[in-house]
Amino acid sequence: MxxxxxxxxxxxxxxxxxxxxxxxxxxxxxxxxxxxxxxxxxxxxxxxxxxxxxxxxxxxxxxxxxxxxxxxxxxxxxxxxxxxxxxxxxxxxxxxxxxxxxxxxxxxxxxxxxxxxxxxxxxxxxxxxxxxxxxxxxxxxxxxxxxxxxxxxxNIFRICVIRGFTRYPDGHEFGSEFTLTRKDDTQVGRLPMTKNLVYWFMTRKHSSQDSAASKDQKLIRELGVKSVEGFPTSTIEMFQNCELESLHLTEYVRYxxxxxxxxxxxxxxxxxxxxxxxxxxxxxxxxxxxxxxxxxxxxxxxxxxxxxxxxxxxxxxxxxxxxxxxxxxxxxxxxxxxxxxxxLIGKMFHTSSQFVKLICVVLLAILFSEAHGHTHYDCGSL
Ligand SMILES: Cc1cc2nc3c(=O)[nH]c(=O)nc-3n(C[C@H](O)[C@H](O)[C@H](O)COP(=O)(O)OP(=O)(O)OC[C@H]3O[C@@H](n4cnc5c(N)ncnc54)[C@H](O)[C@@H]3O)c2cc1C
Structure with a gap:
């Protein structure tokens, strides 16, 4: 070198x-x-x-x-x-x-x-x-x-994230909207990238199968499909039809x-x-x-x-x-x-204590009343 x-x-x-x-x-x-x-x-x-x-x-x-x-x-x-x-x-x-x-x-x-x-x-x-x-x-x-x-x-939050792409050769019907759907501790985000391609992510509590799955694309898909049971059909199909090679599993969220x-x-x-x-x-x-x-x-x-x-x-x-x-x-x-x-968001999602959840909600409401205020930041000129 x-x-x-x-x-x-x-x-x-x-x-x-x-x-x-x-x-x-x-x-x-x-x-x-x-x-x-x-x-x-x-x-x-x-x-x-x-x-x-x-x-x-x-x-x-x-x-x-x-x-x-x-x-x-x-x-x-x-x-x-x-x-x-x-x-x-x-x-x-x-x-x-x-x-x-x-x-x-x-x-x-x-x-x-x-x-x-x-x-x-x-x-x-x-x-x-x-x-x-x-x-x-x-x-x-x-x-x-x-x-x-x-x-x-x-540190780690025992939260697992699965991400991937799903291609819709005939176009999808999701418009250009970012949707976030939640069921119990599982949350699915869907963001259309083009008329034919959708990026999605799923977060949920860590499970014992996540370690074994992280390097196996088929297993990641299996886990993903299992995690979205009970979600709308369009979400389940999005997971079933995902591009296998795009899948990525983050076992723990670090911070x-x-x-x-x-x-x-x-x-x-x-x-x-x-x-x-x-x-x-x-x-x-x-x-x-x-x-x-x-x-x-x-x-x-x-x-x-x-x-x-x-x-x-x-x-x-x-x-x-x-x-x-x-x-x-x-x-x-x-x-x-x-x-x-x-x-605070991670803690709220991660904790099983209702009291800690409540504290997080209150602190978020007080300190970050404008939840998306972070996007307005301007780093200035180079
Ligand atoms: C599930 C998940 C979803 C996310 N989604 C988003 C999002 O939508 N939007 C967003 O803004 N952020 C997102 N992030 C955060 C974002 O991915 C990271 O903040 C970003 O990638 C950090 O970039 P980096 O270059 O600092 O580190 P990295 O991307 O980790 O790059 C570090 C590089 O250093 C190299 N390296 C490490 N050690 C050595 C060494 N000893 N010698 C030489 N090279 C070395 C590695 O090979 C690597 O290429 C997400 C994170 C996660 C976990």
């Missing part, structure tokens, strides 16, 4: 939505970076992604929104709301990067700070040592990079507790975090991906503003640290609210 001279570079660990968006945001500001991705190709697990208005604002800043708007039609809503295939989002972000930005098959084994200089030292799985100037951990829920800051491992996000530092030297590595949240608001896009815009803006970076990426260590502090401060305010709202 050739990384080049990483002493001058910004290394982004993880080539998911956040890593690619961060590299693109930096590129738009004329700042070079390299993305180290452990897989051998672009990761695109998770079927589809709902993108609210705030996410579209970030995609606009990244200069890829108009391209992505062509791939799906808008859902009936007061403001922009669309579902994207994850593969479309990932490949559009990657295609807009300079060649050779993403290095595949590069798994980061550890990140440490040099005890003398407090500069980051990265060790890859193959033993290669890198000494980049800045490291941004976009390595997702089980982030290796966050170890350097002592961030606690995420960083709001108080952990508040307490833990998100910078150590010139190492910082973005996306799920910083703020994993339950999928109940469909905001994790959009928050990662916002992170990318804010991070690149802060780095560019504070360090007045020229194309070769220079800027003193202190300036970079100030930029990262500014970024963390701005983002913590935003993601704390998101993580608190998703935490």
């Amino acid at each position: 050739e990384i080049g001279d990483t002493r001058e570079s910004i290394v982004i660990v993880g080539g998911g939505i956040c890593g690619l968006a961060t590299a693109l945001a930096l590129h738009r500001k004329g700042i070079r970076s390299v993305v180290l991705e452990r897989s051998n190709r672009l990761p695109a697990t998770g079927v589809a992604i709902i993108v609210h208005l705030n996410g579209w604002r970030a995609l606009d800043q990244l200069g890829v929104a108009s391209l992505l708007r062509q791939t799906s039609f808008p859902i009936l809503s007061k403001e922009e709301l669309r579902v994207l295939k994850r593969t479309d989002l990932i490949s559009v972000l990657a295609d807009n990067l300079p060649p050779n930005t993403v290095r595949f098959g590069c798994e980061v084994h550890s990140v440490k700070l040099n005890p003398g200089t407090s500069s980051p030292v990265l060790q890859l799985q193959d033993g290669t040592i890198l000494n980049p100037k800045v490291v941004i951990g976009c390595d997702g829920v089980n982030s290796i990079v966050s170890n350097v800051m002592g961030v606690k491992a995420p 960083h507790a709001p108080w952990d996000i508040l307490r833990k530092p998100s910078r150590a030297g010139t190492v910082s975090l973005a996306g799920d590595a910083m703020h994993t949240m339950g999928p109940f608001l469909a905001q994790g991906g959009s928050a990662a896009l916002e992170d990318a815009v804010v991070l690149a803006r802060c780095l560019a503003q504070k360090t007045c970076v020229n194309p070769s990426g220079r800027g003193t260590k202190l300036m970079v640290e100030e930029a990262l502090d500014q970024y963390v401060k701005e983002r913590k305010t935003r993601v704390l609210r998101l993580s608190l709202q998703t935490y």
Whole structure:
């Protein structure tokens, strides 16, 4: 593997939505970076992604929104709301990067700070040592990079999510409406993507069969169909006729507790975090991906503003640290609210105590009286 001279570079660990968006945001500001991705190709697990208005604002800043708007039609809503295939989002972000930005098959084994200089030292799985100037951990829920800051491992809600696509060759009859149907502890969301394609998700309490099913598409479908017994016929048929290869089962919903996000530092030297590595949240608001896009815009803006970076990426260590502090401060305010709202929804869904449920309902009503207020956020210009 050739990384080049990483002493001058910004290394982004993880080539998911956040890593690619961060590299693109930096590129738009004329700042070079390299993305180290452990897989051998672009990761695109998770079927589809709902993108609210705030996410579209970030995609606009990244200069890829108009391209992505062509791939799906808008859902009936007061403001922009669309579902994207994850593969479309990932490949559009990657295609807009300079060649050779993403290095595949590069798994980061550890990140440490040099005890003398407090500069980051990265060790890859193959033993290669890198000494980049800045490291941004976009390595997702089980982030290796966050170890350097002592961030606690995420918690789990024993909630399982199954997602998939169903194709309707003769067109579906669902219009362009997002519908959410609930029966006992099971909830099904349905979002038409085009006239012939529907994205759906189902959440319910974890069952003992979920572990065995997670790698077996036929079993996932079986579990899905079983879970929607008693739902309207159109829902049952949607599950029965789903595209097997699209199915994805998330066994447990993971999250960083709001108080952990508040307490833990998100910078150590010139190492910082973005996306799920910083703020994993339950999928109940469909905001994790959009928050990662916002992170990318804010991070690149802060780095560019504070360090007045020229194309070769220079800027003193202190300036970079100030930029990262500014970024963390701005983002913590935003993601704390998101993580608190998703935490309360998750807790309400997860708990068997009627009292705890009631507390969650009351807190949600008081703190988040405008339930969709989170979509109005504007991360600002790049
Ligand atoms: C069921 C479910 C539904 C969701 N639905 C939505 C939705 O509709 N809308 C929305 O906005 N969000 C949604 N989310 C949240 C969203 O998927 C995440 O917030 C988003 O994918 C986070 O992106 P990321 O790049 O931070 O992390 P990831 O997508 O996890 O990417 C991390 C990348 O880092 C790589 N990596 C990890 N470790 C290393 C290492 N050591 N070295 C090198 N590379 C490494 C991985 O291979 C991966 O490519 C949902 C989440 C779930 C669980």
